[in-house]
Amino acid sequence: xxxxxxxxTAMLAASVSVTAxxxxxxxxxxxxxxxxxxxxxxxxxxxxxxxDKSILVTERSGDIYWVSxxxxxxxxxxxxxxxxxxxxxxxxxxxxxxxxxxNNWVYISYSEAAQDGGKGNSTAxxxxxxxxxxxxxxxxxxxxxxxxxxxxxxxxxLVFSPEGHLYITLGDRYSRMDDAQTLDNHHGKVVRIWPxxxxxxxxxxxxxxNALDEIWSYGHRNVQGADIHPETxxxxxxxxxxxxxxxxxxxxxxxxxxxxxxxYGVDYGGAIISEDAVKEGMEQPFYYWVPSIxxxxxxxxxxxxxxxxxxxxxxAALKSxxxxxxxxxxxxxxxxxxxxxxxxxxxxxxINQGPDGYLYLLTDQSDGAIIQIKPAD
Amino acid sequence: xxxxxxxxTAMLAASVSVTAxxxxxxxxxxxxxxxxxxxxxxxxxxxxxxxDKSILVTERSGDIYWVSxxxxxxxxxxxxxxxxxxxxxxxxxxxxxxxxxxNNWVYISYSEAAQDGGKGNSTAxxxxxxxxxxxxxxxxxxxxxxxxxxxxxxxxxLVFSPEGHLYITLGDRYSRMDDAQTLDNHHGKVVRIWPxxxxxxxxxxxxxxNALDEIWSYGHRNVQGADIHPETxxxxxxxxxxxxxxxxxxxxxxxxxxxxxxxYGVDYGGAIISEDAVKEGMEQPFYYWVPSIxxxxxxxxxxxxxxxxxxxxxxAALKSxxxxxxxxxxxxxxxxxxxxxxxxxxxxxxINQGPDGYLYLLTDQSDGAIIQIKPAD
Ligand SMILES: [Ca+2]
Ligand SMILES: [Ca+2]
Ligand SMILES: [Ca+2]
Ligand SMILES: [Ca+2]
Numbered sequence: 153x154x155x156x157x158x159x160x161t162a163m164l165a166a167s168v169s170v171t172a173x174x175x176x177x178x179x180x181x182x183x184x185x186x187x188x189x190x191x192x193x194x195x196x197x198x199x200x201x202x203x204d205k206s207i208l209v210t211e212r213s214g215d216i217y218w219v220s221x222x223x224x225x226x227x228x229x230x231x232x233x234x235x236x237x238x239x240x241x242x243x244x245x246x247x248x249x250x251x252x253x254x255n256n257w258v259y260i261s262y263s264e265a266a267q268d269g270g271k272g273n274s275t276a277x278x279x280x281x282x283x284x285x286x287x288x289x290x291x292x293x294x295x296x297x298x299x300x301x302x303x304x305x306x307x308x309x310l311v312f313s314p315e316g317h318l319y320i321t322l323g324d325r326y327s328r329m330d331d332a333q334t335l336d337n338h339h340g341k342v343v344r345i346w347p348x349x350x351x352x353x354x355x356x357x358x359x360x361x362n363a364l365d366e367i368w369s370y371g372h373r374n375v376q377g378a379d380i381h382p383e384t385x386x387x388x389x390x391x392x393x394x395x396x397x398x399x400x401x402x403x404x405x406x407x408x409x410x411x412x413x414x415x416y417g418v419d420y421g422g423a424i425i426s427e428d429a430v431k432e433g434m435e436q437p438f439y440y441w442v443p444s445i446x447x448x449x450x451x452x453x454x455x456x457x458x459x460x461x462x463x464x465x466x467x468a469a470l471k472s473x474x475x476x477x478x479x480x481x482x483x484x485x486x487x488x489x490x491x492x493x494x495x496x497x498x499x500x501x502x503i504n505q506g507p508d509g510y511l512y513l514l515t516d517q518s519d520g521a522i523i524q525i526k527p528a529d
Numbered sequence: 530x531x532x533x534x535x536x537x538t539a540m541l542a543a544s545v546s547v548t549a550x551x552x553x554x555x556x557x558x559x560x561x562x563x564x565x566x567x568x569x570x571x572x573x574x575x576x577x578x579x580x581d582k583s584i585l586v587t588e589r590s591g592d593i594y595w596v597s598x599x600x601x602x603x604x605x606x607x608x609x610x611x612x613x614x615x616x617x618x619x620x621x622x623x624x625x626x627x628x629x630x631x632n633n634w635v636y637i638s639y640s641e642a643a644q645d646g647g648k649g650n651s652t653a654x655x656x657x658x659x660x661x662x663x664x665x666x667x668x669x670x671x672x673x674x675x676x677x678x679x680x681x682x683x684x685x686x687l688v689f690s691p692e693g694h695l696y697i698t699l700g701d702r703y704s705r706m707d708d709a710q711t712l713d714n715h716h717g718k719v720v721r722i723w724p725x726x727x728x729x730x731x732x733x734x735x736x737x738x739n740a741l742d743e744i745w746s747y748g749h750r751n752v753q754g755a756d757i758h759p760e761t762x763x764x765x766x767x768x769x770x771x772x773x774x775x776x777x778x779x780x781x782x783x784x785x786x787x788x789x790x791x792x793y794g795v796d797y798g799g800a801i802i803s804e805d806a807v808k809e810g811m812e813q814p815f816y817y818w819v820p821s822i823x824x825x826x827x828x829x830x831x832x833x834x835x836x837x838x839x840x841x842x843x844x845a846a847l848k849s850x851x852x853x854x855x856x857x858x859x860x861x862x863x864x865x866x867x868x869x870x871x872x873x874x875x876x877x878x879x880i881n882q883g884p885d886g887y888l889y890l891l892t893d894q895s896d897g898a899i900i901q902i903k904p905a906d
Contacts, residue, residue, distance in 0.1 A: 180773070180793070180819050181806070396557070416557070416864070429558070429837070436858045442557050442866070460806065481813045485862050487793070489819065 190223035191521035198245035212242035231287030239303020293349030321375035335363035356406030369403035377450030446471030449502030455509025567600035568898035575622035589619035608664030616680020670726030698752035712740035733783030746780035754827030823848030826879030832886025
């Protein structure tokens with residue numbers, strides 16, 4: 153059952169330091185200006201823009217902040233759930249309903265402890281109405297099964313399809329990686345539900361008694377990036393692989409993306425996971441990285457601020473402090489550009505396009521920041 | 530008119546030093562052994578295997594050598610044409626007829642001086658019958674028009690289509706780059722002829738009085754790599770771009786590949802060639818490199834020696850002493866691996882698959898070599 157944390161400080165406004173100096177950086181197609189919109193966040197993980205251009209930001213330790221559009225002012229959101237803030241777990245992604253203007257629903261993913269004193273944890277998704285700076289009418293609409301004692305691989309990116317389905321990306325929980333190949337659990341899966349938690353009738357396994365009905369695709373390791381292709385409406389995901397083997401996939405209904413049976417990587421420390429990279433009945437990635445860049449969030453760019461980037465897919469990376477731009481043309485992968493490696497020295501957890509057509513990075517540090525990327529003058 | 534050079538040394542056998550030590554190198558999917566099969570060539574440019582596994586190698590300065598399959602023995606071929614060995618020009622590519630077993634035709638491309646005392650030069654293609662170590666029945670089957678005073682951008686790769694057409698890739702001659710957009714010349718074109726020099730009836734411009742009938746595709750800069758896709762039969766080309774902007778293209782009949790109207794590069798020295806990378810009516814590359822790797826020869830790998838490389842496209846590079854492996858899957862570009870950067874310190878002009886399924890590199894140095902890549906034990 154939902155147990156909101158009582159947060160006394162939620163109503164206290166806090167002002168933060170914003171780095172005033174912007175840095176201009178040349179990229180292949182655009183000269184950009186990089187500046188800090190807001191900092192002082194503790195390991196921020198996910199962010200989403202509200203229609204008035206203000207921002208909601210999660211901190212992995214459990215808090216969610218509302219941040220004014222210019223970054224100068226923030227308030228803590230009250231009514232957020234208790235999270236298991238251990239290892240890679242905690243308060244994770246956040247997104248708003250496609251009809252937020254009318255219904256005020258906000259969706260969050262987080263690591264949730266087992267109910268009723270049981271052991272373990274897993275990714276849960278809650279929706280709540282945002283009433284000024286307060287969550288109300290909280291409902292848990294999805295719980296990853298089974299709960300399991302691991303602090304790793306929560307997945308957790310949230311993205312709406314054009315038809316209004318909610319996709320939730322779910323990690324393999326690291327030590328349960330073989331579960332990614334079986335359908336009686338939610339480990340290493342992408343699931344698809346309706347925003348109220350109900351199951352779409354055309355989900356691929358609804359008529360299979362041995363498979364969980366929420367499952368959309370399987371054989372994933374730890375999908376932390378997801379977005380909808382702006383023209384095809386397809387789900388694109390970015391999977392944090394083992395050492396060597398980060399992947400972009402375009403998960404289709406009921407298909408198997410291979411983990412851990414096939415991979416282009418080895419496990420951290422160099423252990424061989426699989427000799428195979430290709431197997432009958434398993435899908436190949438759209439694109440993959442060897443060596444790994446430690447992929448995290450991802451977004452298609454659809455704005456007008458950077459015309460030469462329109463339609464490209466941007467992938468944030470943790471290890472190398474970079475953003476990979478995949479230059480796409482008519483569905484083909486034409487070129488990878490690595491952006492900001494020197495300019496941003498931080499683990500980049502998420503990347504989002506703002507309502508202004510600028511790009512916004514979220515740096516996952518003890519002093520994490522929202523970084524704004526806009527055209528240089 | 531053809532004027533064979535009288536080569537006294539042609540019949541003299543020369544033995545060469547072969548580096549005995551092989552080096553083992555780990556790549557992403559295969560551990561390979563790299564060794565020198567034969568060296569002591571002066572700027573070798575092109576090579577081709579004969580059915581008995583011996584090799585023909587061109588030297589840009591004008592000679593062609595027959596090399597025994599084990600690399601230990603070589604002889605100069607007599608009856609080769611006079612070439613303009615200046616700048617990037619000279620004796621260039623070489624290939625054999627698909628029916629060589631029956632007809633003994635060998636095809637060579639080279640820089641040919643203007644006839645009858647005129648000025649300038651251009652790429653010509655000759656065929657000749659290989660009679661032991663001698664060219665006979667020499668016929669010039671193609672001459673790039675117009676002849677022009679430039680020592681740069683000859684293109685010159687030769688490749689046969691599955692239907693028996695001969696594709697010839699032709700450079701823009703550097704200072705005539707705008708010609709690549711007009712069809713009354715052969716600058717910056719891929720042409721398609723029959724092996725006797727006649728023009729296929731279904732060439733795209735045969736019914737256009739303002740276009741040369743040999744033209745297959747246009748808007749190219751300097752295509753030095755070409756091969757036929759083993760499954761689709763399509764021509765794939767690799768174009769040495771300006772600074773930033775090397776390209777892989779899949780040239781289709783009559784299409785415009787954009788140079789110099791569109792490019793992802795700038796000219797050497799940093800001058801902007803074009804602000805545009807995309808334009809209506811011009812084709813986008815299949816893949817491109819920024820920064821450039823200085824692409825040269827290319828080959829699809831179809832052998833059994835390296836099963837994980839089957840179907841991949843290998844591109845040799847001059848500047849970075851590397852070979853780029855494009856990991857292809859069902860026509861999609863999934864990953865680029867950069868091979869041999871540390872192991873081979875040389876400009877790599879060409880790459881070929883041997884009849885043994887090994888890969889062979891040709892290093893374009895004053896002491897150039899044939900490098901053999903085979904599986905490590
Ligand atoms: Ca987001
Ligand atoms: Ca996979
Ligand atoms: Ca060749
Ligand atoms: Ca082009």
